[in-house]
Amino acid sequence: MSAPQVKGWCPGAFRPMMSGDGLVVRVRPPLGAISAAQATGLADLAERHGSGVVETTARANLQLRGVSEVAYPALMQDLRALGLLGDADSEARRNLVLDPFRAPGTEEIARGLLEGLSRSEFSGLPGKFGFVIDPGTPRRLAGISGDIRIEGAAGGMILRADGSATGRRLRDSEEAVTQALDLARWFLNSGGVGADGRGRMARHLMGGRGLLPSGLCGDVAPAEPVPAPAPGPRDGGLCAAAAFGQFSAAALRTLAEAGGPIRVTPYRMLYLPDVMIQPDHPDLILDPQDPLRRVQACTGAPGCPQASVTTRDLARRLARRIPDGQIWHISGCAKGCAFPRNADLTLVGRDGAFDLVKQGTPWDDPIRRGLSPLEIDKQIRP
Known part of the structure; x- marks a missing residue:
């Protein structure tokens, strides 16, 4: 298997990236927020032109997957009608991550x-x-x-x-x-x-x-950091998550119906600053102890052409055995797009099997190679 290809750029609306399931079209909301009407509109577009989900990214953006080349021009017209497109030049430079709170x-x-x-x-x-x-x-x-x-x-x-x-x-x-x-x-x-x-x-x-x-430059140290927030009430509003950062169209509509603006966070969550009630939809994760919060997984095969393994089914099976306070990462290849940093346990796809890394990143040396999903289910324990 050839080494994963590093693109050197991220998909945008004007520069979508072809993946195994179609085009990935990324939307960079101005000031990192969308209105309830725009959220509803994006949910509609995900169903009309894409795979039916709206993904959140680690750069506080939103993206639609599974867009065909035939559907792409109509999607762009619809995004412009929603007020989510500027011009190509300014959109490419809108690479800002804002404190969502x-x-x-x-x-x-x-x-x-x-x-x-x-x-x-x-x-x-x-x-x-x-x-x-x-x-x-x-x-x-x-x-x-x-x-x-x-x-x-x-x-x-x-x-x-x-x-x-x-x-x-x-x-x-x-x-x-x-x-x-x-x-x-x-x-x-x-x-x-x-x-x-x-x-x-x-x-x-x-x-x-x-x-x-x-x-x-200077000699002033930054303030101490705090851990990433968890789903649930926060700062007078509500943080809402979804498995692997993928919000179904129905779940996104439910959040929009709760009212107020929706801020896109870099934690693959959405923050509703004016909402205290808990919207009711089975795809939403509002419990900070939900086991799916302990596992990160990329799209995997066949959605990503660089992955030789499926990822999210395995991640769901492993989630309940992950100890509290740990993060496990299932990566389709060594790029580690979903979680490009240290995890307590990382499984990296290679030639249809998985390599195992402990306390490291997907590109670190594994302690075991060539594990099948069945071997992982039987052998991998905390």
Whole structure:
């Protein structure tokens, strides 16, 4: 089996990615939120043009799968009618992850960045280059990938380049926007983007390939992080999850009927800031102790052409034996798209079987190779 192909870019609405079950069309909601009407509309589009589910991603986006090339033009028209499409250029640069619980300054900073990033000088930023807006204390997005980070710290906010342990103190939201754009400009001008169009901040800084100018670095440590939130009531609203981050059209309509805006989180959950009641739908996970919260699994075969194994059926079978507090990861290949970080136990698809990694990532060396699903069911225990 050949090595998994790293695309170097993420699917978008204007640049969908072909997968084993059709096109993957990703929607980047402005300011990371959709209205109840837009949620209902997306549910309708998922059934009309796709596989019937709306997926949440680790970049706080939404995506539809299983879209045929024939249906794609009509889907784009319908997304535009819902107010979820800008132009292709601005959509590609809308790579912001916002604190879903909206610490003060979050949306103000996001609006400023979106306006600044629309300038042509930033058109060369790589497709995966992103900004994390996490200005509160404690930090809620510490585990979320991002190249330029605006984070809470003792006494205020800091700007921190990913790969640096500390950052530069910021006076206010306006300076946060200005300095973040200056850091993006420096990244472009200092050779952060390779000939292939790829580039990430941490890699650029590693080994001294890029040396941050004094005005863009500092010695202020970010605030302590907090664990990712669980489903259920939170901050006056409600966090709703679904198995593997896939919300059925019916479940999404149920959330829309609960009222108010819906914020897309990077935890593969949706947050309803104005809802305290618990919507009733069997596909929704509202219990923080639900066993499916302990397992991560990608699409797997046949939906993903890079996977040689099915993943989610196995994940469902294993979920109830996962100890409290542990995370297990079932990955169709070594890319680890669903959970690109350490898990207590990881099963990685290779040539139709699974390799077993403990306390590691899908690309780490396994302790066992070539396990069949039957062997896993019989032998894998906490």
